[in-house]
Amino acid sequence: MPPRRRPVHTVDSIDQQLQQIHLLDPSSSSENLEQLGPIINQIYSNRQQEAYLRNLQALVEAKDSEIERICTENYQEFISSVSTLFTVKSYTTSLRDKIDTLDASVAQVGKGVLEKKKALLQSKKTAANLDEAIDTLQACLKVLDVVNRVGDMIREGKYWSALRSLEDIQNMPSTSLSQTPFYQHLLSSLPSLRTQIQDAVIASMKQWLLEIRNVSGQVGQLALEAMEIRSRKWRSKREKDSLLRLSRVGSAVEMVAHERTDTSPLDNDKLQVDFKPLYQCIHIYTSLDSLEVLRKSYQGDRKAQSDLILPSPFPLSSLVSLTQEVCGFFIIESHVLQTTGNFRSEREVEELYEALLTRFTSSIQSTLTDQTEPDTLLKVKECLVSLIMTLESYSYPTHALNSFVLLMFQKYSTSLESQFSRRFENIVLQDDGIAMEAGTASERDTILGVVWISPAEQERLMEASLPLVLPWSQSFYLCCQDIRLFVQKFYQFIEGVSQHHGSIDDFLNKSLDKLLTNHISENISKRLFSIPTLSQVAQVVSDLEHFQAASPELERSLTTLRSTQRGGTIRLGSATSFGNTQTRAITRITGLIASKLDDFFELAEYDWTPSRRENMPSMYLYELVNWLTTVVDSLIIKNEYIDQAYAGAVAYIAECLQNFLIGPNVNAMNENAVSNILVDIGFLQDEFNRIGRRHLNEVFAELRAMASIVLNDNVQDYLLPQVRKTTYGMIKPKRLQTLLEKLAKYGSSCRDGPSRELGEKRRKEADAVGRVFPGENR
Secondary structure (H helix, E strand, O other): OOOOOOOOOOHHHHHHHHHOOOOOOOOOOOOOHHHHHHHHHHHHHHHHHHHHHHHHHHHHHHOHHHHHHHHHHOHHHHHHHHHHHHHHHHHHHHHHHHHHHHHHHHHHHHHHHHHHHHHHHHHHHHHHHHHHHHHHHHHHHHHHHHHHHHHHHHHHOOHHHHHHHHHHHHOOOOOHHHHOHHHHHHHHHHHHHHHHHHHHHHHHHHHHHHHHHHHHHHHHHHHHHHHHHHHHHHHHHHHHOHHHOOOOOOOHHHHHHOOOOOOEOOEOOOOEOOOHHHHHHHHHHHHOOOHHHHHHHHHHHHHHHHHHHOOOOOOHHHHHHHHHHHHHHHHHHHHHHHHOOOOOOHHHHHHHHHHHHHHHHHHHHHHOOOOOOHHHHHHHHHHHHHHHHHHHHOOOOOHHHHHHHHHHHHHHHHHHHHHHHHHHHHHHHOOOOOEEEEOOHHHHHHHHOOOOOOHHHHHHHHHOOOOEEEEEEHHHHHHHHHHHHHHHHHHHHHOOOOOOHHHHHHHHHHHHHHHHHHHHHHHHHHHHOOOOOHHHHHHHHHHHHHHHHHHHHHHHHHHHHHHOOOOOOOOOOHHHHHHHHHHHHHHHHHHHHHHHHHHHHHHOOOOOOOOOOOOOOOOHHHHHHHHHHHHHHHOOOOHHHHHHHHHHHHHHHHHHHHHHHHOOOOOOOOHHHHHHHHHHHHHHHHHHHHOOOHHHHHHHHHHHHHHHHHHOOOHHHHHOHHHHHHHOOOOOHHHHHHHHHHHHHHHHHOOOHHHHHHHHHHHHHHHHHHHHOOOOOO
């Protein structure tokens, strides 16, 4: 197999190949340098051939001599070979020239290619720089756009997004942009942007604070109205179920039974309070590690707002709206405390709460200094109790408010007592002293439903026929009516107030006792002496009797009422006062009777030194007895009081008769006059026996005994201790002595001997009585 011949590349073929090469193809993104490889390889191959030919020429020249020798030896062959060699040499020379030409051409082409390569590399470098510059510029534009959008977000209120954008800028991965002055300047401006966000978000929160200040009153109003509805529902349940009467709104029982709704004073059909600005501000300041600054600012702002709630001076007419403001303020604070984590502390809220309530109660107390109208105080209390129950539902302590309400209650009870004292005084002063009448069953039932009487008397009056004359006057009825109203108003004040029962019982005891004693009983007592007629005084006696009987009934009624308030037993001391006034009323009856009896005794025409003794009583006594029995028996009072009136009248009659015997108006008398007095006494005793009041005659015992001693001449027996003790114990020595002295004066004034002797005897008996009983006769 013949050896493989190396391919021969001519200059023409190489030129042809170079012409076919396009180093910079406009349609291609890369150079066509790989196409130069085969051409260069061809050129390299031709150069090897040239070297080979040179070496061959040198070898030929070196071997010329040998060739000549060989040629000589082999001339013909040599000639042929020489011819061949010359041909080869010629070809080689020609080839060398072509190679030189090709080399110059290749060098020229390579130089152009190199220049193009350098230009290409420079272009690529420039393009890379441009690309980098464009990328950097685009990155800067992106950052600038973010910064610009931060300003827009601040203006749009998107503070958290703005803050996140700043964090994204600060936390950008490290790039060529990170080393630029632009980026460093941008980083240095981030704190100012954060400050802008901080200022904007705090401004937003302050605007929100202004808004919630404006709606605090409405929040409080809605909460108080909801509590009022809740209280009315619970009051209705308590009235239907006696087991619930001891439970108030907010108690455990009421909390279980309370039908809760999802309606909140902060979010309802009428009002929606948006806390987003506060939450956003807290979030931003937390991210900026400035939450403590925000907390102090918020506390200062809320304190300033709380200071502005209460005006100075405090107008009582604005109490409702101010209460709503206070309530709404702390409902908002409660919501903030519960929904902001550790942003607000309970102590901070308590400081605001305690300070505001202290000013609130002090302002009310100052405003109420000169207030004496109970209804006004009651309205203030109702407003405060509603506030108390509402604040309790939000877990605020209300001990201070409850204490203030109890302090107000003292003023209220004093004002209420003053108001009703005037009412009771007017009732007593305007009483006509006439028994009330009930014409219909409805009137009777209404009256009996107001007064306090025993069950037995109420049953008797209910069974009586109509029209019915009641045993009391209008004053008793009106006083009972006002006492009920007083108690109602009294307990109305403490409705809804907790922790008060013992002190309230004391107040009620004192107030009722004072009203019943000082303003009813004592006023009746004062008025007694201006009442001119027995019938009116008798009506007063009946009224007092019912007042006295009403006291225990009132105690039982109030004790029952207090059992629903966890109170104690009510004990009134007014019954004693009514009893004492009743005694004075009976005395007044006796006084009026005595006044009339004086008229009869002024008609009495006694002869104190008659010549004979009468068998018939004095004529004035017939009229006296007739008047006395008619008037006293017609008094509409109990028999025991009628008997007391009789006793008083009979005692007065006995006193008048006794004054005749021992009084200073009669200086002297004889035994006949004493006998006539004894006849009158006998007549009176017979009359009292006739009307069934025999016991009244005991009042004449001393008069009869003195008259019998004188008429029976038993003075010596009286001087005997044993006889005096058993028979004449009721006689006072001084009175007997006075009677004996009057008889002695008469005897001493007579001219006849027996009368003078009898007079001397009476004088000695009077002296003897005076000596035996000196201590009793002083």
